[in-house]
Amino acid sequence: MAEKRSIKDLGEFGLIDHLTNDISPKHASTVKGIGDDAAVLDYKDKQVVVTTDLLLEGIHFDLVYTPLKHLGYKAVIVNLSDVIAMNARPKQITVSLGISSRFTLEMIEDIYAGIRLACEKYEVDLIGGDTSASLTGLTISITCIGEGEKDKLVYRSGAKDTDIICVTGDLGAAYMGLQLLEREKKVLADVKGAQPDFDGYEYVLEKQLKPEIRLDIITQLHEKGIPLSSMMDISDGLSSELLHICKQSECGCRIYEDRIPIDYQTAKLAEEFNMNLVTAALNGGEDYELLFTVPLDFYEKVVMIEGVKVIGHITKPDAGAFMVTRGEQEIALIAQGWNSMAE
Ligand code: ADP
Numbered sequence: 001m002a003e004k005r006s007i008k009d010l011g012e013f014g015l016i017d018h019l020t021n022d023i024s025p026k027h028a029s030t031v032k033g034i035g036d037d038a039a040v041l042d043y044k045d046k047q048v049v050v051t052t053d054l055l056l057e058g059i060h061f062d063l064v065y066t067p068l069k070h071l072g073y074k075a076v077i078v079n080l081s082d083v084i085a086m087n088a089r090p091k092q093i094t095v096s097l098g099i100s101s102r103f104t105l106e107m108i109e110d111i112y113a114g115i116r117l118a119c120e121k122y123e124v125d126l127i128g129g130d131t132s133a134s135l136t137g138l139t140i141s142i143t144c145i146g147e148g149e150k151d152k153l154v155y156r157s158g159a160k161d162t163d164i165i166c167v168t169g170d171l172g173a174a175y176m177g178l179q180l181l182e183r184e185k186k187v188l189a190d191v192k193g194a195q196p197d198f199d200g201y202e203y204v205l206e207k208q209l210k211p212e213i214r215l216d217i218i219t220q221l222h223e224k225g226i227p228l229s230s231m232m233d234i235s236d237g238l239s240s241e242l243l244h245i246c247k248q249s250e251c252g253c254r255i256y257e258d259r260i261p262i263d264y265q266t267a268k269l270a271e272e273f274n275m276n277l278v279t280a281a282l283n284g285g286e287d288y289e290l291l292f293t294v295p296l297d298f299y300e301k302v303v304m305i306e307g308v309k310v311i312g313h314i315t316k317p318d319a320g321a322f323m324v325t326r327g328e329q330e331i332a333l334i335a336q337g338w339n340s341m342a343e
């Protein structure tokens, strides 16, 4: 039987070649991909959007319960999500890896299988990166480049008084998925031979481990001619993201507790964990759903789209940012979103 190849045998250049030698660019905007000192892009008269995300082992992911292929996939998705939240389209990514000595070639191949799957699904060219040894676990940094049209890009700053506030999908699921994984990790560590118990919770686990971007909704909004006054993706929790929109658009907002979309599995787990369900939906991060505002005139059109929920409206700035509870109390929204810099 042939000796198993290791990262050490391949060396840095051998590893890069092994991971990328069959990659060829699909987009006309990719003039030169992997293989020179820099990639070359040609965007002609388009606007170029650029976003980057850094993922550190132990801070952003835990390899005890995160399959490497899923990790690679999610690392791409979080970047693509930022690009579509500008109403731009992702076209190229670069991937930079810090690899500690406990990683085998197979493990890096698994990460790349996930990266490639996301690139294929969303038609993105992998055009370069950097590769280095690391003393502090695995690091993945991905940069995404996308294109948009000048008058079609959507910023956080365009929301206006009386606009309606919409979200896609449902909220809090990725956060509850994480709670479930953390619980099972503890159980497995304490009890010999224990098996994780994930039955009936496939949806929340998928939201945590394998999120998708909501390009499907953006496409429908576009087809129906619905203009977006502001938009962002929900990565740190609805509360925190809404406050960003209010601040940058210089407005206030009212959202309604009974309108916040929550999946059954999320609700069931919140009860099991004795957690406040609405708090999880408002502050749980990593849903990668979209939050956007639309002029009131388009209310009838936007409510027809499956997967979009109207949760409230924009107000004048002095009205503040509040959630109206089922008991008709007004609770000030606070940014308790996930923050990796916090203790
Ligand atoms: P440099 O020494 O100029 O940084 P490298 O030898 O690191 O160049 O990279 C050679 C080529 O391989 C470049 O095109 C670079 O973008 C690409 N590359 C390096 N690491 C990766 C990676 N992890 N994934 C994809 N492409 C990579």
Ligand code: MG
Pocket: 129, 130, 131
């Ligand atoms: Mg390099």
